[in-house]
Amino acid sequence: MIKIINQPTHFEERCYKCGCEYSYEYEDINESRTMPGDYFTVCPMCKIQNSHGGDTKSVYSDYAE
Secondary structure (H helix, E strand, O other): OOOOOOOOOEEEEEOOOOOOEEEEEHHHOEEOOOOOOOEEEEOOOOOOEEEOOOOHHHOOOOOOO
16 A cells, blocks of 8 residues: 655745745645635735645545545
């Protein structure tokens, strides 16, 4: 049987506007109010919304089974 030993909890992103590289966790991901199912993060430097490039289906799922 295969078991997950280390589930990734953070992501890395580069802001498309200012080029800032930052990391974020699941709780930093927001869902768009105008486009349900579209997730984004906010750049800590210029405050622009950047699209979340990770797995959007498991953003709020529980991995402890």
